[in-house]
Amino acid sequence: xxxxxxxxxxxxxxxxxxxxxxxxxxxxxxxxxxxxxxxxxxxxxxxxxxxxxxxxxxxxxxxxxxxxxxxxxxxxxxxxxxxxxxxxxxxxxxxxxxxxxxxxxxxxxxxxxxxxxxxxxxxxxxxxxxxxxxxxxxx
Amino acid sequence: xxxxxxxxxxxxxxxxxxxxxxxxxxxxxxxxxxxxxxxxxxxxxxxxxxxxxxxxxxxxxxxxxxxxxxxxxxxxxxxxxxxxxxxxxxxxxxxxxxxxxxxxxxxxxxxxxxxxxxxxxxxxxxxxxxxx
Numbered sequence: 001x002x003x004x005x006x007x008x009x010x011x012x013x014x015x016x017x018x019x020x021x022x023x024x025x026x027x028x029x030x031x032x033x034x035x036x037x038x039x040x041x042x043x044x045x046x047x048x049x050x051x052x053x054x055x056x057x058x059x060x061x062x063x064x065x066x067x068x069x070x071x072x073x074x075x076x077x078x079x080x081x082x083x084x085x086x087x088x089x090x091x092x093x094x095x096x097x098x099x100x101x102x103x104x105x106x107x108x109x110x111x112x113x114x115x116x117x118x119x120x121x122x123x124x125x126x127x128x129x130x131x132x133x134x135x136x137x138x139x
Numbered sequence: 140x141x142x143x144x145x146x147x148x149x150x151x152x153x154x155x156x157x158x159x160x161x162x163x164x165x166x167x168x169x170x171x172x173x174x175x176x177x178x179x180x181x182x183x184x185x186x187x188x189x190x191x192x193x194x195x196x197x198x199x200x201x202x203x204x205x206x207x208x209x210x211x212x213x214x215x216x217x218x219x220x221x222x223x224x225x226x227x228x229x230x231x232x233x234x235x236x237x238x239x240x241x242x243x244x245x246x247x248x249x250x251x252x253x254x255x256x257x258x259x260x261x262x263x264x265x266x267x268x269x270x271x
Contacts, residue, residue, distance in 0.1 A: 040232065043225055050222060054260070061268030065195035068188045081185070092175045099172060124178045131185035 035094050042091035049084045056080065069135055078136040082129060089125035093117060163246045167224045170217040177214045215260060220253030 026032040056077055060068050071077060096117045104110040155161070187194040201207040227245045230236045236245050 040229075043229070047222065047226065047229075050218070058264065058267055061264055065188060065192040068195065072185070072188055085181075088178060088181075092171070092178065095171050096175055099168065124182050128178075128182045128185050131182070131189040134189040135185075 035097070039091065039094045042087045042094075045083070045087040046091060049080065049087060052080045053084050072132065073135040073138060075136060078132050081132050085125055085128040085132070089121045089128075093121035096121070160242055160246050163224065163250060167221060167228075170221040170224070173213070173217045174221060177217065180210070180214065212257070212261065216253060216257040219256045219260070220249065223249040223252045223256075 056071070059071055063071070072081065097114055100110060100113045100117060104113055184198050187198045202211055227236075227249050230245060231242075236242055
C-alpha cells in the first residue's frame with residue numbers, strides 16, 4: 001500500500017485491482033458474458049427436460065380436463081413442468097433480446113421492444129406457473 | 140458533436156455464396172422466434188387445464204381443428220429442430236465439428252433428425268391418442 005492510500009484516500013483498499021482487471025470480460029453492455037452463459041445453462045436444462053415433457057404431453061392425449069388436471073397436478077410432473085416453464089421463459093427472453101439487438105437500430109424503439117420482451121416473457125412464465133401451482137394445490 | 144465517420148463495412152449477406160450452414164443458422168433463429176410466440180399456446184393449455192372443463196374443451200376444439208393441428212405440428216417441428224440444431228451448437232461451443240465436412244454433417248443431421256423425429260412423434264401420438 002502506498003503512503004497516499006494509507007492516509008485517508010477515498011479509494012477503497014481493494015484498489016489493488018488494476019483498471020484493466022475491473023473492466024475485463026464486461027464488454028460494452030457492462031454485464032459481460034452472463035447472458036451468453038445463462039443461454040447455455042438454460043439450453044442444457046431444456047435439452048434434458050424436453051424428454052419428460054414430451055412424455056407428459058403424450059400421457060395427456062385424448063384425456064378430458066379431469067384426467068389432464070389429475071396428471072398435471074401430481075407433484076413430480078408439476079415440478080418438471082415448472083422447471084420447463086422457467087428454463088423456457090429465461091432462454092427465450094435472452095434469445096429474443098439478441099434478435100432485437102441485431103435488427104432494431106433505433107435506440108428508443110430498441111429499448112421499448114427489449115422492455116416489452118421482458119414483460120412478455122415474465123407474463124407467460126408467471127401465468128403458466130400460476131396454473132401449475134393451482135393444478136397441484138387442487139383448488 | 141462528433142461527425143459520423145464512414146468506416147468500411149463488412150460485406151452484406153447477399154455477397155456470400157449461399158451455404159447450408161447459413162440457411163440453417165437463419166432457420167435456427169426463425170424457429171426460436173416461432174417457439175417464443177408458441178409458448179402462448181403452452182400457457183393457454185395450462186391455464187385451461189387449471190380453469191375447468193369448459194376452458195379445456197376450447198383448447199381441445201382448437202387442437203383438433205385443421206388449422207390448430209397444423210400449428211401444433213409446426214410447433215412440434217420447430218421445437219425438435221431447434222433442439223437438435225441447439226445440440227449442434229453445444230458441439231461447436233465445446234470446440235469440435237468445425238471442419239467443412241463435419242459442420243455439414245451436423246447441420247444435415249439436425250435438419251433430417253428434426254423432420255424424422257416430428258413425424259415419428261406424431262405417429263406415436265396418433266397411436267396413443269387415437270387421433271384426438
